[in-house]
Amino acid sequence: MNSYLTDLLSSIPSDSSLDISKITAAYSFADLAHTGQLRKSGVPYITHAVETARLLISWHMDTDTIVAGLLHDTIEDGGATREDLVIKFGEPVARLVDGVTKISDVKLKGSSEKEAVENLRKMILVMAKDLRVVFVKLADRLHNMRTVQYLSPEKQVKFSKETLQIYGPLAERLGMGEISGELNDLSFQYAYRNDYASLINETEGLFKKAESHVESLRKALISNLVPNLPELKITVRRKHLYSVYKKLQRPDIDGDLSKIHDLVAARVITQNVSDCYAALGLIHKAFKPVPYLGLSDYIASPKPNGYQSLHTKVFGPEGYIVEIQIRTEQMHEEAEMGLASHFYYTQVKESGVSGADLDKGNYQVPDKLSWVKELMNWHKEISDNTEFMHALEFDAFAHRILVFSPIGDVYDLPRGATVLDFAYAVHADLGHHAAGAKANNKMVSLDHLLSNGDVVEIIIDRKRLKPNPDWLGFVATHKAKSQISKSIRNIKN
């Protein structure tokens, strides 16, 4: 057996219920599709598909998501067709691969915050149909960032900025703290080279010092806590450098590294919630809590992304302030892996929302696991922060659809919009000369109703002189109507 495949299969836990033969078939298909292609690093392209799939396996994803991870570049870069994927792996896999392509096609155009927010919002809509698409995209991006050193300096900066703007925050929003931390740190060094270099310089000594303090606190904690709570584990974690960078920009920190007390923190992992509070009591008995910095009870009041833990700051050995985070095993898993954690994932899948229901705004998902709601909230939040507010009203969501041009431009249209509305949205001339169209590579008529996520290509007839007045009978947008009427009037005159 091929060694890439052997490695991939060996990363699947022996007790998993994954469909090994389907994964093997997807590997063979991808291997064939990418034959002869190399990554910039010089290794065969298939390694990228394999690493993407391997990450998805480690995130406990289901068979179809892993298969989509293996196949995610076979249409774009490997000459496969959607039909091939449907026949060999089924419609759901083909849909996942489509979704990944669509997300990747939403490019960061322009640099203003407005444009970034708008793109992000559009991406959220595409993803909201099936969250598994996001996981494949995050795995794809994580592997690309892990190998970004092989790209040209321009591409390094471009990918890194895009990652910091979109994929890092996205992973964080989904509660995938480990993934967002890694994505951000990988990007930070290329996106802001100088800041990165000077921060590394300034923090190196501080990290070392903090690590030694936290290590002695950890030893003290073990002797204080373990007699009462023998199951508990205590670890030391180092803050991601990009989070340090962001925290320094907060007004209350104002660039002062000495105000950051969680550069290195101790983490106490317990068996259950009551042990968290028991541990907190014992810790405060042994080490004086720092009064004004306070205690945060994110167990009673979780953060918006679902994060749960107790955070306390105490005067550790030698009076050095140390943050201690206390959480259960399950909270820990969820904090690192968020919605990707197995526990969450199965339930999200069970409470899954169909694309059609989502389009209609008919969705009801349990509170804690409501990724759709989470995305909505995010969508709402980012719009609150911009002048876009009026255009992005929450309930506007259910009445809009997003349609893509073949080169990945996104058009936001009302429900009921037709192919011809899309043509006019792109350009009046494209509308006037529209003769037909392809939606998702299938020929359709100009009055064809568009659905969320369609990719539309307009076929034009340069010889046509004027729009057809009958068109006014089916177009839905004001823009199309007014352009058609105007053009007809002008020609009559």
Ligand code: MN
């Ligand atoms: Mn890829």
